[in-house]
Amino acid sequence: MLLDLFPKFHRRYTSLPIIGPTLDGYGTWLLKQGYSTDRVREHFRAARRLARQLEQRHVRSLTKLTRSQLRACAPTDSQEDPNLVALVRRLDKYFDTELSLFPKPAPSLLEQRVTAYTTYLEQVRGFTHSTCTYHRRTVTEFLTHLGYERSPTCLAALTRRDLEAFLCAVGPRQTRGSLQHVVSHLRAFLRFLVSTGEIPQGLETQIDTPRVYRGEQLPRALPWETVRALLKAIDRTTPMGRRDYAIFLLIATYGLRACEVVTLTLDDVEWRAARLRIPQRKTRNSLWLPLTDEVGAAVHDYLRHGRAALAVRRKPLPFQVAPPRCYRELFLRHRTPIGVLKPTAITEVFQAWSKRSGLAIPFQGVHCLRHSYALYLLRSGLSLKTIGDLLGHRTFESTCVYLRLAVDDLREVALDLPSEIDRCATEVAS
Helix, strand or coil, rough: CCHHCCCHHHHHHCCCCHHHHHHHHHHHHHHHHHHHHHHHHHHHHHHHHHHHHHHHHCCCCHHHHCCHHHHHCCCCCCCHHHHHHEEEEEEEHHHHHHHCCCCCCCCCCHHHHHCCCHHHHHHHCCCCCHHHHHHHHHHHHHHHHHHCCCCCHHCCCCCCCHHHHHHHHHHHHHHHHHHHHHHHHHHHHHHHHHCCCCCCCCHCCCCCCCCCCCCCCCCCCCHHHHHHHHHHHHHCCCCHHHHHHHHHHHHHCCCCCHHHHHHEEEHECCCCCCCEEECCCCCCCCEEEECCHHHHHHHHHHHHHHHHHHHHHCCCHHHHHHHCCCCCCCCCCCCCCCEEEHHHHHHHHHHHHHHHHCCCCCCCCHHHHHHHHHHHHHHHCHHHHHHHHHHCCCHHHHHHHHHHCCHHHHHCCCCCCCCCEEEEHHHHHC
């Protein structure tokens, strides 16, 4: 592969100390990941600088190379040498996944404890993967705060002061709502310890939780005109723009969550039946919705002129390389390495288009489009039952929160003040 990319200078790279013999296989691996030949060449040009860095650190052979030594070759400021930073990161993964160069260390006591608790949450409590991730994060931080790795017996001597010290440590960087979740995760872990007989019962009830009142904040909703203006501001002349337009149109048309959009697959779109299946992660059920003409046209345009562009390389390759992995997910990354989108990526894209559009959008999260959709349906005269079914709500109370945004409707049902109170209020005001 190096011979085809650098016909005259390929020996400059294959003869590099330490990493030279691996570069040919590394380049083939990059092409399988969806990298262009131009980008692969940039990686190879940075390989000479990496080889010098390794020699300065007295690394004599590839078998003696450690992950910490490889990562130390990347500059602290990624903008100082972005190509070298990218090379170090991708080589780290290549050495680990393809060559098994870095042996995985044995799990620590803390990791074993957290893994056992995560298994309990999944198999006994039936929590979803995302919920287990939040619990795992809190428990890991709690055990680290206690020094569990140094003293595994610290849980047996756990007191209320230890719990208060942990909450005081994490409290300043949490909102009241987030801290309430942390307390909930901590209580669940303490109840687990009680069930295993490691701590006495009653400690979980001694944690005070921050007061978060139901309905104290209004749902974050945008005017529907702003939502439509945001959709019009998206540049649909590029493959990435077509993808982003289809994503936000789906959210604005059906009120989808970001986690529901990224899990959509090609099989979820039934073109002949004109319907769309939404796999809901919260309820673990599938919601069937009609496929509108506008959404169908946007998705079709993305599949033909956006997603299909990922399979076409910018330059023909003079050598045979196995094709990249085929994905059934509807929306994919358009930057290398090619892969499946994550919910955080949709939030980042929303923030980018909000800034480019120049619209007055005060919210950073894409979830505001879901609230805007619910308010639009409410003002259009749809019943709460219909809105709840479209949004996939399990309870009627989840949909009622949007009633507080219907200010004009609330004014119509407000009771008039008694004449005596109205007269007194007028006198006080005057």
